[in-house]
Amino acid sequence: MNKITISNKFVLMIATMLPAIMLAASLTLSLVPAETAFAQEDNADSNNQSDIRENEGGDNSVIVEPIVQPTVDVDYNVDVSVDVITDEEDCDEASDEVSQENNQNPSQEARSDGNVGDNSVFVSPQVQTTTLVAGNVYVDTDVAPEGCDTTDTVNQENNQNPSQDAGGEVEDGNNSITNIQTHQRADTISRNDNVNTDATIPVSLP
Numbered sequence: 001m002n003k004i005t006i007s008n009k010f011v012l013m014i015a016t017m018l019p020a021i022m023l024a025a026s027l028t029l030s031l032v033p034a035e036t037a038f039a040q041e042d043n044a045d046s047n048n049q050s051d052i053r054e055n056e057g058g059d060n061s062v063i064v065e066p067i068v069q070p071t072v073d074v075d076y077n078v079d080v081s082v083d084v085i086t087d088e089e090d091c092d093e094a095s096d097e098v099s100q101e102n103n104q105n106p107s108q109e110a111r112s113d114g115n116v117g118d119n120s121v122f123v124s125p126q127v128q129t130t131t132l133v134a135g136n137v138y139v140d141t142d143v144a145p146e147g148c149d150t151t152d153t154v155n156q157e158n159n160q161n162p163s164q165d166a167g168g169e170v171e172d173g174n175n176s177i178t179n180i181q182t183h184q185r186a187d188t189i190s191r192n193d194n195v196n197t198d199a200t201i202p203v204s205l206p
Contacts, residue, residue, distance in 0.1 A: 047071050047073055047106040048106065048107045048108075049069045049071065049106075049107070049108045049109065050107075050108075050109040050110075051067050051069065051109070051110050051111075052109070052110075052111045052113075053065055053067070053111065053112050053113070053114070053124075053168075054113050054114055055112065055113070055114030055115075055116075055122070055124075055170075056114055056115055056116075057114070057115070057116040057117060057120055057122070058116075058117045058120075059117035059118045059119060059120065059173065060117070060118070060119050060120060061116050061117060061120045061121075062120065062121045063114070063116060063120075063121070063122045063123070063124075064121075064123045064124070065112055065123070065124040066124065066125050066126075066127075067110045067112065067124065067125075067126045067127070067166075068126075068127045069108045069110060069126075069127070069128045069129070070129050071106045071108060071129065071130045071131070071162075072130075072131045073104050073106060073131070073132050073133070074132075074133040074134075075102040075104060075133070075134050075135075076102075076134075076135045076136075076137065077100040077101070077102065077135070077136045077137070077156075078137045079098060079100065079137070079138050079139070080138075080139045080140075080141075081096050081098070081138075081139070081140045081141070082141045082143075083096075083140075083141070083142045083143070083144070083150075084143045084144075085142070085143065085144040085145065085148060086145070086201070087145075088145050088147065088148060091144060091145075091148035091149065091150065094142040094144050094148065094150040095150050095151050095152060095153075096140060096152045096153070096154075097152075097153045098138055098152065098153070098154045098155070099154075099155045100136035100138060100154075100155070100156045100157070100192075101136075101155075101156075101157045101158075101159070102134035102135075102136070102157070102158045102159065102160075102190075103159045104132045104134060104158075104159065104160045104161070104162075105159075105160075105161045105162075105163075106130055106132070106162055106163070107162075107163040107164075107165075108128045108130065108162075108163065108164045108165065108166075109165045109166075110126045110128060110165070110166040110167075110182075111166070111167060111168045112124035112126070112167075112168035112170070112180055113168050113169050113170065114168075114170055114171075115170060115171035115172070116170065116171075116172050116173060116176055116178070117173040117176070118173035118174045118175060118176060119173070119174070119175045119176060120172065120173060120176040120177075121176070121177045121178075122170050122172065122176070122177070122178040122179070122180075123177075123178075123179045123180075124168060124179075124180045125179075125180075125181045125182075125183070126166040126167075126168075126180065126181070126182045126183070127182075127183045127184075128164045128166055128182075128183070128184045128185070129184075129185050129186075130162040130164065130185070130186040130187065131186075131187045131189075132160045132162060132186075132187070132188045132189065133189045133190075134158040134160060134188075134189070134190045134191075135158070135190065135191045135192070135193070136156040136157075136158065136191075136192045136193070137193045137195075138154055138156070138193070138194050138195070139195045139197070140152055140154075140194075140195070140196050140197070140198075141196075141197045141198070141199070142196075142198045142199070143198075143199045143200075143201060144198070144199075144200060144201070145200065145201055145202070146200045146201070146202065148200075150198065152196070154194050156192040156194065158190035158191075158192070160188040160190060162186040162188070164184045164186060166182040166184060167180065167182060168180050
């Protein structure tokens with residue numbers, strides 16, 4: 001009798017784990033393709049960039065100093081929980097508390113300062129682009145006897161706070177040309193998926 005009970009639990013667990021894992025993989029792939037971090041909480045060090053330049057040129061000088069700062073940060077939290085309960089007295093074991101959080105706080109700083117003499121050219125285009133992608137995926141599958149009350153508490157957060165600062169000051173002489181153009185763009189994408197696929201079984205297994 002004990003051997004039959006163990007076999008039934010094993011078959012139920014395999015039958016429920018496979019679709020849950022496949023569903024989690026499908027949800028993850030449906031987001032932006034990139035490196036994936038599998039963790040309940042992602043607080044990776046922020047991607048900080050700083051480029052400050054001082055330039056000096058005499059008369060008839062030409063200074064071209066482009067600054068390009070790209071940032072791409074992709075963080076995912078993925079968790080799959082499978083609970084198989086065969087005894088009504090163990091129903092509480094199928095209630096889970098889950099917290100998933102992503103914190104993305106990259107900063108970019110670019111400055112072009114300096115001076116040039118007469119009849120000179122100073123050009124310093126500055127480009128800052130930030131792309132932040134964050135996602136939380138939680139898949140819960142509970143197989144429990146009819147009448148079991150299972151309640152999951154799921155907290156999912158994505159905190160995305162990009163910072164960009166660009167510019168500069170140039171002292172120029174007579175008949176000189178200075179041009180410090182800045183281009184800044186920040187895109188944030190976040191998504192939370194909480195999938196519950198509960199199933200019930202008869203109170204007493206055959």
